[in-house]
Amino acid sequence: MEIARSQRRTPAVADVVLGLPLYRSAPELQVRLEDFELFAIDRLRVLKGISDGLSRGKKPDEVETLVRDLLKSNMSHPQASEVINKDIISHFVLRLVYCRTEELRKWFLSMETTLFRYRFRLESSEVQRALMAEFDLPYKAVSNAEFENVKEKLGQVADSIGPKKKSMPNADTIFYKVPFEEVPELVAGRRVFLLKGYAYVAMNQVSSLVVTRFRSHLSKALVLTNRKWTSTIREREADRLTPIVESLSTSYLGPDYSQPREFAEISLKDIDQLAKSSFPLCMRHLFEKVKVVVIQSVLLLLHHKSIIKKNFPGVGLKLDDALAFWKAEFSRKIGAERFDKEYAYGIRHNYGKEGKRTDYTPYSCQKIISSTPGVGDHHGCPFRHFRSAR
Amino acid sequence: MAREEAENGRDDMQIDGPVPEPVRGHAVTDGFNPDYLKIYYGKLFPHKDIFEWLSYGNDKKHPGCDQSYFGRREFSFTLDNDIYLRYQSFNSVSELKKSINEKCPIKIDIGAVYNVDPVKRHAYAQSDDNGFAPVERELIFDVDITDYDDVRYCCSGADVCLDCWPLMTVAIKVIDVSLRDDFGFNHILWVYSGRRGVHCWVCDGKARRLNDEQRASIANYLYLYKGNENSHKKVSLMAGPMHPFVIRSSKISEKHFKEKLVSSQNLFSNEERFEKILEMIPDESVTSELRGAWQESRRSSNLNEAINVSRWELLKCKLQSRKHKGLRKFVEEIALSYAYPRLDMEVSKHMNHLLKAPFCVHPKTGHVCVPIDPKSCEEFDPTSVPTLSKVLTDHMLVTPKF
Numbered sequence: 001m002e003i004a005r006s007q008r009r010t011p012a013v014a015d016v017v018l019g020l021p022l023y024r025s026a027p028e029l030q031v032r033l034e035d036f037e038l039f040a041i042d043r044l045r046v047l048k049g050i051s052d053g054l055s056r057g058k059k060p061d062e063v064e065t066l067v068r069d070l071l072k073s074n075m076s077h078p079q080a081s082e083v084i085n086k087d088i089i090s091h092f093v094l095r096l097v098y099c100r101t102e103e104l105r106k107w108f109l110s111m112e113t114t115l116f117r118y119r120f121r122l123e124s125s126e127v128q129r130a131l132m133a134e135f136d137l138p139y140k141a142v143s144n145a146e147f148e149n150v151k152e153k154l155g156q157v158a159d160s161i162g163p164k165k166k167s168m169p170n171a172d173t174i175f176y177k178v179p180f181e182e183v184p185e186l187v188a189g190r191r192v193f194l195l196k197g198y199a200y201v202a203m204n205q206v207s208s209l210v211v212t213r214f215r216s217h218l219s220k221a222l223v224l225t226n227r228k229w230t231s232t233i234r235e236r237e238a239d240r241l242t243p244i245v246e247s248l249s250t251s252y253l254g255p256d257y258s259q260p261r262e263f264a265e266i267s268l269k270d271i272d273q274l275a276k277s278s279f280p281l282c283m284r285h286l287f288e289k290v291k292v293v294v295i296q297s298v299l300l301l302l303h304h305k306s307i308i309k310k311n312f313p314g315v316g317l318k319l320d321d322a323l324a325f326w327k328a329e330f331s332r333k334i335g336a337e338r339f340d341k342e343y344a345y346g347i348r349h350n351y352g353k354e355g356k357r358t359d360y361t362p363y364s365c366q367k368i369i370s371s372t373p374g375v376g377d378h379h380g381c382p383f384r385h386f387r388s389a390r
Numbered sequence: 391m392a393r394e395e396a397e398n399g400r401d402d403m404q405i406d407g408p409v410p411e412p413v414r415g416h417a418v419t420d421g422f423n424p425d426y427l428k429i430y431y432g433k434l435f436p437h438k439d440i441f442e443w444l445s446y447g448n449d450k451k452h453p454g455c456d457q458s459y460f461g462r463r464e465f466s467f468t469l470d471n472d473i474y475l476r477y478q479s480f481n482s483v484s485e486l487k488k489s490i491n492e493k494c495p496i497k498i499d500i501g502a503v504y505n506v507d508p509v510k511r512h513a514y515a516q517s518d519d520n521g522f523a524p525v526e527r528e529l530i531f532d533v534d535i536t537d538y539d540d541v542r543y544c545c546s547g548a549d550v551c552l553d554c555w556p557l558m559t560v561a562i563k564v565i566d567v568s569l570r571d572d573f574g575f576n577h578i579l580w581v582y583s584g585r586r587g588v589h590c591w592v593c594d595g596k597a598r599r600l601n602d603e604q605r606a607s608i609a610n611y612l613y614l615y616k617g618n619e620n621s622h623k624k625v626s627l628m629a630g631p632m633h634p635f636v637i638r639s640s641k642i643s644e645k646h647f648k649e650k651l652v653s654s655q656n657l658f659s660n661e662e663r664f665e666k667i668l669e670m671i672p673d674e675s676v677t678s679e680l681r682g683a684w685q686e687s688r689r690s691s692n693l694n695e696a697i698n699v700s701r702w703e704l705l706k707c708k709l710q711s712r713k714h715k716g717l718r719k720f721v722e723e724i725a726l727s728y729a730y731p732r733l734d735m736e737v738s739k740h741m742n743h744l745l746k747a748p749f750c751v752h753p754k755t756g757h758v759c760v761p762i763d764p765k766s767c768e769e770f771d772p773t774s775v776p777t778l779s780k781v782l783t784d785h786m787l788v789t790p791k792f
Contacts, residue, residue, distance in 0.1 A: 153634045
């Protein structure tokens with residue numbers, strides 16, 4: 001993509017299927033510097049809007065409406081012919097912005113994939129089929145004879161995912177037989193029938209196939225973009241694009257707690273009070289559990305401590321204080337000497353004083369939400385993993 | 391006592407070279423003994439089989455094979471003094487054997503195959519975070535019986551006995567059949583973890599090349615039991631029809647629940663225990679009816695093992711009766727809550743997780759981590775698994791205890 005101050009542009013027709021770009025390669029376009037930033041901000045509004053909608057727990061139908069509205073209000077352009085270019089340019093700018101760390105890549109990948117999924121859903125089945133062809137999905141529809149063999153199971157799956165909707169599959173329903181690894185989200189949600197490594201994907205689930213392709217392509221592309229960014233672009237564009245790119249990623253995602261910034265140090269004597277007033281709910285729960293659990297069993301702690309420990313540096317607790325905290329909590333059960341021997345290393349490790357010497361940042365909400373606490377575990381996101389009070 | 395003696399005598403006991411001297415003056419003990427471990431690694435540990443397994447045909451004999459394959463595999467050793475040696479790698483079976491014999495690790499873990507030799511990872515890691523990455527790894531599962539403490543009354547923590555081991559049998563049955571019939575895998579190895587659970591290695595080429603997202607999707611497909619300390623309901627089924635996988639799994643769970651666990655764990659024998667089960671049924675009229683019947687029967691008949699089964703049958707009959715439509719699914723929910731496999735999800739989701747190698751010796755129990763045949767896993771008895779001292783005695787490598 002060429003950046004220039006000229007207005008001249010050639011429309012990017014390739015790689016677009018009836019208005020839905022696949023972003024597989026950056027088009028030869030000239031972009032004005034103002035547009036570079038403005039388009040990106042507009043797209044960011046869309047992605048951020050989706051992100052907010054998802055975290056409020058919107059249902060698929062509501063997200064569909066949301067996506068349609070967000071696109072309409074942000075991604076339009078006075079010239080109809082420019083709409084598609086704006087779409088493509090803004091995507092590639094944000095790709096540059098969000099390629100730079102694992103966390104950013106994850107967010108961008110997830111939001112762009114969601115956006116694509118709903119845009120795909122909004123398309124007619126004709127366009128959907130064209131897109132499937134475009135992605136070169138080599139799947140054949142299940143034959144009638146084969147369908148008869150698995151009819152009952154397909155019916156059970158259809159029943160289990162759509163409770164009240166009586167849409168029993170019949171011989172007219174088209175199913176594709178696909179290697180299960182191509183449709184991880186359908187497998188994870190048990191929304192397909194699996195037989196000997198193949199998933200039976202119904203026509204209305206085909207978006208998952210296309211989306212998986214889209215996602216894996218974008219995921220790889222982001223890693224490559226990151227390499228290019230660190231090896232050449234950042235340096236070359238230091239006076240022009242780099243400042244724009246660097247400010248864009250922070251302008252919309254809220255404060256970044258993972259970077260060590262100026263923070264007040266807290267001391268051990270305040271931590272009980274602070275835990276009550278200022279810890280996030282998940283940390284506070286763990287903190288209280290630690291104090292209780294120590295009395296019950298040290299073993300349980302072996303696991304939790306790695307999570308609460310990791311967050312202590314981020315809270316601003318100094319290493320010596322952290323050691324003192326854990327020592328006080330542990331020594332009730334196991335004695336100070338054993339503590340020094342067995343656990344002090346782990347804590348010093350978290351403060352980057354041992355082993356790999358990395359200063360660990362606190363786990364993000366995303367990481368805690370996506371963890372799966374098991375039996376006897378006390379960590380996890382209270383809003384996701386804890387049962388509601390009865 | 392005997393174990394203490396052996397440990398105390400460790401310092402003055404010398405084993406020289408690969409030819410083991412029968413240990414004199416000390417009885418063979420049941421527990422773990424580092425000196426025996428050295429003999430075991432020297433004489434019995436199947437280095438060659440491990441090498442051949444993990445080479446997957448890339449053994450330099452076949453034309454066109456990937457000669458660097460085995461050498462890019464991470465091994466990790468845990469030494470006696472709790473030192474962890476990660477990112478060990480070996481280019482041949484003799485290198486592997488030499489290192490194991492020299493270091494005599496109390497635990498050997500197997501990690502992923504990386505894009506470059508793990509020993510040289512620093513040379514690649516500096517450029518950016520994509521320089522050193524796992525490229526292949528068996529799909530693995532880890533089930534620990536410690537995760538079942540809320541549903542077993544015979545043991546707790548790391549202890550196991552024949553009364554609670556059937557929980558592991560259910561885990562093997564449910565996961566094994568799904569991996570074969572649903573996911574189409576064929577090369578599946580089940581291993582006793584040496585103390586409190588089982589490990590599963592899925593070795594098909596397709597399984598080894600799964601990315602993390604695909605691994606997570608399989609783990610989630612199998613993930614039905616969602617209990618943690620803060621959630622009440624452990625298994626929550628959707629109202630109405632179930633996915634074929636859930637139907638099959640709940641059949642397996644219910645069978646073992648009814649035939650084994652209900653009586654081996656005495657799940658209905660006293661009020662505290664049956665109340666825990668009744669708690670899962672949201673219908674007050676049914677629970678009070680059952681409660682009444684059971685308290686009645688306590689007075690009239692004396693307690694015996696059969697009472698557990700008959701109470702379960704009664705509960706099942708009530709829930710499945712026509713009178714209480716919509717309560718049916720609680721039969722499955724109860725059986726699944728008590729018997730469905732509880733997976734350590736994180737182990738299966740990520741390529742770079744380590745897992746203990748088969749045929750290691752568990753340092754606490756002395757048990758050898760032997761494979762389990764899933765076809766006859768009902769017959770597997772964790773309490774009679776050979777111990778380090780037993781295999782050495784059997785092979786006449788140490789003098790037996792009299």
